[in-house]
Amino acid sequence: MAKNDPYAALRYKEFNIFLLVRFALVFGWSMQFIVIEWQVYSLTKDPLSLGIIGLMEIIPALSMALFAGHIVDQKEKRNLLAICIAAFSLISFGLFWLTSPQITESWTQKNILYSIYALVFFGGFLRSFFGPTIFSLIALIVPKKIYPNAATWSSSTWQMASVLGPAFGGLFINWIGVHWSLCIIFGLVVFSFVVLLQIPKKPILNPKIGEPVIQSLKEGLNFVFKTKAILGALTLDMVAVLFGGAVALLPVFAQDILKVGPEGFGVLRAAPAVGAFLTMLITAYIPISKNAGMKLLAAVFGFGICIIVFGVSSIFWISVVALFFSGVTDGVSMVIRQTILQLKTPDQMRGRVSSVNSMFVGSSNELGAFESGVTAKLMGTVTAVVFGGTMTLITVVTTGLVSPSFRRLDLTEDMEANENED
Numbered sequence: 001m002a003k004n005d006p007y008a009a010l011r012y013k014e015f016n017i018f019l020l021v022r023f024a025l026v027f028g029w030s031m032q033f034i035v036i037e038w039q040v041y042s043l044t045k046d047p048l049s050l051g052i053i054g055l056m057e058i059i060p061a062l063s064m065a066l067f068a069g070h071i072v073d074q075k076e077k078r079n080l081l082a083i084c085i086a087a088f089s090l091i092s093f094g095l096f097w098l099t100s101p102q103i104t105e106s107w108t109q110k111n112i113l114y115s116i117y118a119l120v121f122f123g124g125f126l127r128s129f130f131g132p133t134i135f136s137l138i139a140l141i142v143p144k145k146i147y148p149n150a151a152t153w154s155s156s157t158w159q160m161a162s163v164l165g166p167a168f169g170g171l172f173i174n175w176i177g178v179h180w181s182l183c184i185i186f187g188l189v190v191f192s193f194v195v196l197l198q199i200p201k202k203p204i205l206n207p208k209i210g211e212p213v214i215q216s217l218k219e220g221l222n223f224v225f226k227t228k229a230i231l232g233a234l235t236l237d238m239v240a241v242l243f244g245g246a247v248a249l250l251p252v253f254a255q256d257i258l259k260v261g262p263e264g265f266g267v268l269r270a271a272p273a274v275g276a277f278l279t280m281l282i283t284a285y286i287p288i289s290k291n292a293g294m295k296l297l298a299a300v301f302g303f304g305i306c307i308i309v310f311g312v313s314s315i316f317w318i319s320v321v322a323l324f325f326s327g328v329t330d331g332v333s334m335v336i337r338q339t340i341l342q343l344k345t346p347d348q349m350r351g352r353v354s355s356v357n358s359m360f361v362g363s364s365n366e367l368g369a370f371e372s373g374v375t376a377k378l379m380g381t382v383t384a385v386v387f388g389g390t391m392t393l394i395t396v397v398t399t400g401l402v403s404p405s406f407r408r409l410d411l412t413e414d415m416e417a418n419e420n421e422d
Contacts, residue, residue: 006284009150014141017198019157022134024192025085026158028185030165031172032092034269035185036116038169038262039099039178041251043109047381050248051373056117058370060124062359069355070216072132073206073348077140078199081133085196087126089189094119096182128358135354139347140202147342152284155334159277159327163270170266206348220352223345230344230353232406233296233337234360236399240300240333241368243391247272248372252381258316271320275327276334283335292336293409297400299332304392311385339411 009015040049072080097103098115107115134154142150172181208216224230247269254265288295306326313319337357345353368388375384400407 006149008146009142009153012142014199015138015150015153017195018137018141019153021081021192021196021199022154023157023161024188024195025088025130026161027165027168028092028188028192029088030162030273031169032095032182032185034166034169034265035173035178035181036095036120037248037251038173038265040113040116041255043113047249047252047376048373049113050251051370051376052117053120054248054368054373055370056120057124057127060121061128064125064128065355065359066217066220066352067213068128069132069220069352070213072129072136072351072355073216074204074209074211074351076201076204077133077137078196078201080129081137082193082196084126084129084133085189085193088123089186089193091119091123091126092182092186092189096179096186099179099182101179128355131358132351132354135341135357136350137202139342139350140205141199148287148289148339149284151338151342152280152335155331155338156277156280156284159273159280159331159334162273163277166269166273167266170262170264170269173262173266208348216352220349220356223349224353224356227344228405229340229409232293232399232403232409233340234357236296236300236395236406237333237337238360239395240303240392242371243368243388243395248368249376249381249385252376253319257314257381258319260316264316267320268323271323272327272330275324275329276331277327279328279331280335283332288332288336289339289411291409292340292411293406296333296336296409297396297407299329299336301393301396302329303333304389304396307389307392308386311382311389336411343411 005011037050037053040053041047043049095116098112098119104112138150138154139147169181172184224234250265250268254260254262254268258264258268260268303326306322306329310319310322310326313322341353341357372384372388375387378384379387
């Protein structure tokens, strides 16, 4: 196989099946998230209610993350992912049922709102298993020497689904309403379950099956905190996402500031993912492993600038452009971070390391949504977004100054070592 083959991972049938499953899941999940955002804000007209959505997901996601990583490292990955998808289908069906005419006419607004929050809360438990399981399954589908290429295509698929999910979510809200939009999401989840069964079960590579939970979790945490490249990348991204969570306030911008309706909301929600997706397609051809530390710092700094521009803009097309370039910079950050994780993590610890990643980065999306909702309530929507972007810039500058070793991080040697294996 060619050393710089940009399609290396795509030459494996099981990986293509995996990408189809991931696309359907992320499309459905991201579409569901903005449909629920729209429904909740329509019910309450309170930006804090959008922050509560994030809080309802982050509490269980954080509390279960490490334990989920331990379970993933102990269990067969294909079947575990199938169980997760089956549980996700129940949540999607529950949301579909909650928005049916019978329920909306007979239940109070408060009961519907609390029920939505409850399903989001259970989704947070479920999400703590999704990330580690998917991360671990990739490593069992493709050879180690093409992990970086597989990570790029997997992340690109995630971004493509994140582009189309919000865009179609906004369109479907307008065309067929919230209720039937959620029905489509339920169908996508069922489809992903059926397709996943085309992948055979995989071996369990962890030699410490039955290891006590506390010992297992301690080993995973120690590995992350001793591996400076992983710790630095996760910390930087966590703080940036935490304070740059402007996306959570998009319903407010779409309805009250830019006044662009559900179609404009879908465009705003999709713009960052379009930028990130295009960036990751480019990185499949032009690897960015050389001087990875400086590139990651520059990318997150650019992200902060874009968030500030978006916050002060009152013109729709400027807001869309700012969000697009926030996605471009975030795409660079995501590819570098995923490459670091794939190259630096031993097979038997992938579940636990990915769980720590979800605590640092994945859950910071929801915590960032809560932070944005609270700051918007306290300082106003525009000021909250500008504050978040400014904190992101301060974080990047501080990280660059206090960690010279991270500035010098280069992944070229790790990639060459993997090319020479097998």
